[in-house]
Amino acid sequence: MAMKLVVIGAGMASGRAMEHLLEANDEIYDITLFGAEPRGNYNRIMLSPVLSGEKQFEEIVTHDADWYESHGVTCRFGELVTGIDRMRKVVISEKGETPYDKLLIATGSSPFIIPVPGRDLDGVLAYRDLGDVNRMIGYAERPGAKAVVIGGGLLGLEAAAGLSMRGMEVTVVHLMGHLMERQLDASAGYLLQRELENRGIRVLCGANTKEIVGEGKVEAVHLEDGTVLAADMVVMAVGIRPNFGLAQAAGLKYNRGLLVNDEMKTDDPEVFAIGECVEHAGSCYGLVAPLYDMARVAARNMLGFHERFEPVEISTKLKVTGVDLFSAGDFAEGGGREEIVYRDATQGIYKRLVIRDNRIIGVVMYGDTSDGAWFLQKLKDKEDISEIRDVLIFGPGFAAGADADPMAAVAALPDEAEICGCNGVSKGTIIAAIEAGATSLDAVKAVTKASTSCGTCAGLTEQVVALTLGDDFVLPQAAGMCKCTDHSHDDVRRMIVAQALKSIPAVMQAMGWKSSGGCASCRPALNYYLLCAWPDDYRDHGQSRFINERVHANIQKDGTYSVVPRMWGGITTPQELRAIADAAEKFNVPTVKVTGGQRIDLLGVRKEDLPAIWSDLNDAGMVSGHAYAKGLRTVKTCVGSEHCRFGTQDSTGLGIKLEKALWGAWSPHKFKLAVSGCPRNCAEATCKDFGVVCVDSGYQLHVGGAAGMDVRQTDLLAQVETEEEAIEYCAAFYQLYRENAQYLHRPYKWIAKVGLDWVKARVVEDADSRKALADRFFHAQRIFQKDPWAARVAGTDSHEYRPLADLTQVAAE
Amino acid sequence: MTTAIDIGALEDIPRQAARLVKTHFGCIAVFRTAEDKVFALDDACPHKGGPLSNGIQHGEQVTCPLHNWVFDLNTGQAQGADEGAVRTYPVRVEAGRILLDRAALAPQVAAE
Numbered sequence: 001m002a003m004k005l006v007v008i009g010a011g012m013a014s015g016r017a018m019e020h021l022l023e024a025n026d027e028i029y030d031i032t033l034f035g036a037e038p039r040g041n042y043n044r045i046m047l048s049p050v051l052s053g054e055k056q057f058e059e060i061v062t063h064d065a066d067w068y069e070s071h072g073v074t075c076r077f078g079e080l081v082t083g084i085d086r087m088r089k090v091v092i093s094e095k096g097e098t099p100y101d102k103l104l105i106a107t108g109s110s111p112f113i114i115p116v117p118g119r120d121l122d123g124v125l126a127y128r129d130l131g132d133v134n135r136m137i138g139y140a141e142r143p144g145a146k147a148v149v150i151g152g153g154l155l156g157l158e159a160a161a162g163l164s165m166r167g168m169e170v171t172v173v174h175l176m177g178h179l180m181e182r183q184l185d186a187s188a189g190y191l192l193q194r195e196l197e198n199r200g201i202r203v204l205c206g207a208n209t210k211e212i213v214g215e216g217k218v219e220a221v222h223l224e225d226g227t228v229l230a231a232d233m234v235v236m237a238v239g240i241r242p243n244f245g246l247a248q249a250a251g252l253k254y255n256r257g258l259l260v261n262d263e264m265k266t267d268d269p270e271v272f273a274i275g276e277c278v279e280h281a282g283s284c285y286g287l288v289a290p291l292y293d294m295a296r297v298a299a300r301n302m303l304g305f306h307e308r309f310e311p312v313e314i315s316t317k318l319k320v321t322g323v324d325l326f327s328a329g330d331f332a333e334g335g336g337r338e339e340i341v342y343r344d345a346t347q348g349i350y351k352r353l354v355i356r357d358n359r360i361i362g363v364v365m366y367g368d369t370s371d372g373a374w375f376l377q378k379l380k381d382k383e384d385i386s387e388i389r390d391v392l393i394f395g396p397g398f399a400a401g402a403d404a405d406p407m408a409a410v411a412a413l414p415d416e417a418e419i420c421g422c423n424g425v426s427k428g429t430i431i432a433a434i435e436a437g438a439t440s441l442d443a444v445k446a447v448t449k450a451s452t453s454c455g456t457c458a459g460l461t462e463q464v465v466a467l468t469l470g471d472d473f474v475l476p477q478a479a480g481m482c483k484c485t486d487h488s489h490d491d492v493r494r495m496i497v498a499q500a501l502k503s504i505p506a507v508m509q510a511m512g513w514k515s516s517g518g519c520a521s522c523r524p525a526l527n528y529y530l531l532c533a534w535p536d537d538y539r540d541h542g543q544s545r546f547i548n549e550r551v552h553a554n555i556q557k558d559g560t561y562s563v564v565p566r567m568w569g570g571i572t573t574p575q576e577l578r579a580i581a582d583a584a585e586k587f588n589v590p591t592v593k594v595t596g597g598q599r600i601d602l603l604g605v606r607k608e609d610l611p612a613i614w615s616d617l618n619d620a621g622m623v624s625g626h627a628y629a630k631g632l633r634t635v636k637t638c639v640g641s642e643h644c645r646f647g648t649q650d651s652t653g654l655g656i657k658l659e660k661a662l663w664g665a666w667s668p669h670k671f672k673l674a675v676s677g678c679p680r681n682c683a684e685a686t687c688k689d690f691g692v693v694c695v696d697s698g699y700q701l702h703v704g705g706a707a708g709m710d711v712r713q714t715d716l717l718a719q720v721e722t723e724e725e726a727i728e729y730c731a732a733f734y735q736l737y738r739e740n741a742q743y744l745h746r747p748y749k750w751i752a753k754v755g756l757d758w759v760k761a762r763v764v765e766d767a768d769s770r771k772a773l774a775d776r777f778f779h780a781q782r783i784f785q786k787d788p789w790a791a792r793v794a795g796t797d798s799h800e801y802r803p804l805a806d807l808t809q810v811a812a813e
Numbered sequence: 814m815t816t817a818i819d820i821g822a823l824e825d826i827p828r829q830a831a832r833l834v835k836t837h838f839g840c841i842a843v844f845r846t847a848e849d850k851v852f853a854l855d856d857a858c859p860h861k862g863g864p865l866s867n868g869i870q871h872g873e874q875v876t877c878p879l880h881n882w883v884f885d886l887n888t889g890q891a892q893g894a895d896e897g898a899v900r901t902y903p904v905r906v907e908a909g910r911i912l913l914d915r916a917a918l919a920p921q922v923a924a925e
Contacts, residue, residue, distance in 0.1 A: 335885025543829035
């Protein structure tokens, strides 16, 4: 007589297990199948094509009524199982008790609903089963309907793409910095985001949902940063949780999931479990391949074998038509690992292999995934690839000869892209000149004037000429930013603007970075270039800043910090001095020093004390002096006409005005000012980055001084008559420097490169240019001129200042 | 007695950042990479004692903020021409919690 097998859960895993069982022997078991949904087993991972309208539900059904009937499976769909009595070996459901000899639990998982206010509103959906899909389609049929998808993982993006194909206006809200962060690195995530945005899907990364609002039904989603997204429907696709409440109530052992051994048995030898509800060797699984393996192992062991489940490397593909994306294995970077990266910016292709000990351990591919299976096989086989390493990245068909093109980014530029900003020369102009007979770089420069002014576009001009001339041209060697790229600082800055690149991963992808995450040299430079180019859009990346700018204080040799409050123009008050003295005593500051920039330095403050000491200084009206910043430092002044018998103008007053205008700005390197009240120059203005020397008839403006490793006297930029002009010239000069200088070049180095005449042409001789520069500077100041200390006192970046844990109270053993 | 100590949630450390765990024997820097891997190392560069937790993280490496020595977070070995190493500690993430091996609280005995 056949034994009784009861299966709880009619999903993909149990469907596969029954197939294996019945194929091997259909006489051993009488099977009863319970399913919560009022239908049988279907291919859940193909729900996305149903949502997008590319498939009908009937096409994804794996087991229909005929199959169950012909295989003698008793179906109890839509009937809720309420308990398992393991003593009596019965399953208890709404309609009574069903006895079993063996029990297979395959209860799957439940969508995780983030606990935000409004999650219970009508219109908040999960994406799990056909019912969810049908509800989503119902919303999508309303004209002009808007959807917000919370979660930019596999499931969320498939939902977003499907809803978008159905005509909805879709926004994806993703907590992490890039999409599908569990499967993709930042570069591939960026390409994916760009593709989705091209399809009209709005993507917000690093976005935290605060609440869902509406009267009875969804009307909008509010984010932590204040953004409000109108919505008729919200899809929560942030993750899944193993669903094992029944097993838990029946006293089976569980942890994150229902615990099973290698044979897929729970701690009750008569009870097997498979699928998303289980935890095996510390892991829970949500992808189909391992679940099918579990199903096979469980089926075999129910037939009396002793097979073991061995997890293998899983690969992922996103099921969005037209998006080719593949990832497998461990693709984190780091020491002991090497990587081979192939990028083709024109085609939007990115491939990355992570290699350890001559074996592939991780694969990420975007745009062209045709070789994914080939790489995955090598990964699973742990094949030694040292012999074919040189051509490995090109895949099995490498003979076809695709070669990495270092000039792909330039080739991708449209003809109207500006190459030479000084002379208004576009890529198309250069190509036209070549077609008209210019056959060398010099000839092109002579005809078009490209790269004949400031010279920062020389590299790009050469590359356009090289691309157009082809083999007739030998590209001169240009110095790369760092070992991560062959592109120069100037080229990178230009491409950021020309291609509207707005994140570090975007730059690295578009310009073919050779490392996946950059280094301590290029990341701070990129962070600055992006922040300067896109003050409104770019989100400052603290982890790409040197520690001083990250925590707004100067690190000292012993790991303590120094604190320098701003003293506008070097002027202070008894009340400020008292507050500084009180703070120094309260926080046991070991050294108090007067700086060369006319302010007071508190040295030796513990990192943990920084927010507290800033709070005290803030209370006395003082803000950060940015003594740590690649940005405006101090404005040194003399006492000027207010007190000095030689003073010609109010140098102190102008210094304070300049400092109030410029403070808070970031620049390629530090920027120091001074204002002297007469040519005796007591404020030493002629060795500053920007110095003002007051004279009877007005103000002499000097630029490009230095008094560090190099000592250099300033050059005269211009003489102006009013304070207002002095401030506008200063802002324009600073902005020109901010927009053009290489990171870590002080103004004097930059001027040596571009020439003082070039600077004068833009700041002095052309009033419109000067005004535009100053306008751009003050626009950026509206964003950056905020006291970073006050923000941190209020809680910004609190993780920087507090230890994660204090174990000094915990005993060792 | 369990062998691991729950020192906090993975989300308590931003990506590419590090935070400190204080012990009787000094501070341990706990790093979270861009790919959500977690590493624990002594927070002192063997060169001049620089706090590695304050460095810039790139890939599975960190650059010391004082003199730019670069360390592999997996092994604690200095990279490039520099020679030296920092001690590493077993640490793992389970269910979103960071678990540090209790051995981190044991005193160091100099090995010969």
